Amino acid sequence: MNLELFLLLAAALFCVGLFGALTQQSVVMLMMGLELMLGGVIVAAAAVRHYIAPATGDGQVLVVLAVTAMALEMAIGFAVVTALFRAREIDMTDLAAELKE
């Protein structure tokens, strides 16, 4: 095992999540893509901390930051979906496009 292998795993997770975030019409499925992308960020941060700077706590703080971002993204995402569903009875990104006007 080395840093590059962990980073390649992180890149693979990030890009799978990116594909999901770009293709999914459902807001909830889109959020699943974002979760996968953040999963990749977590693996990358933990690997960089382990293989480059294990003596400082900064890498761990970055992991905490990413984990918190996952929780916040889900909470806000579901609240937005709830508000969107109440207003328009939709949960699809394509149908919410008129909100930008």
Added chain:
Amino acid sequence: MTDGPLFWVLGVSAVVGGVSVFRFDSMARATYALLFSLLCVGGEVMLLGLDYLGVVIVLMMTVEMAVMGVFMIMYMMNPAGLTPMPMLHNRRGATVISLVVLAGLTAGILLVPWPSRRGRPPADATEQLGLSLMGPQMLTMMTLGMALFATIVATVVLATRRGRYDRLGDGLGARHADDPVRGGVGR
């Protein structure tokens, strides 16, 4: 000695689980596939010597996916996958973008001369995290706290059926709120 095989098993499982999320017709299965993938991510974090954060990720993702499953059943048209339907758009463009990003990241990972390891890992990584968050990274911790508090307020505001304009009118000029149930202090 088992770290190498564990890395491959967890890594491949995480990616396969992630891909499965977007291949399943059933939303319930997609949720469990994502949970499986993120549990493997937690395992990889533990492999990297961050046991505490790995366990936090495992516990948090288990609860998060349970909540997500509830929302799936609430909002999805086809939660059980009984009548498969495509819910994708721009598949070709997304595939191209994802592959280009993957190629760029892979090239960067393999071509960048990564610095060598500086320093030694502490005996207790959890203690290191705690000291860091309560010391030099205190501002990060305070920002996270404020972000969490703002999220609590924002989610309640967004999820509440009646807002202040519903209660007090468009100009917020009503003397008394138009609530279906009387309540509050002194009313």
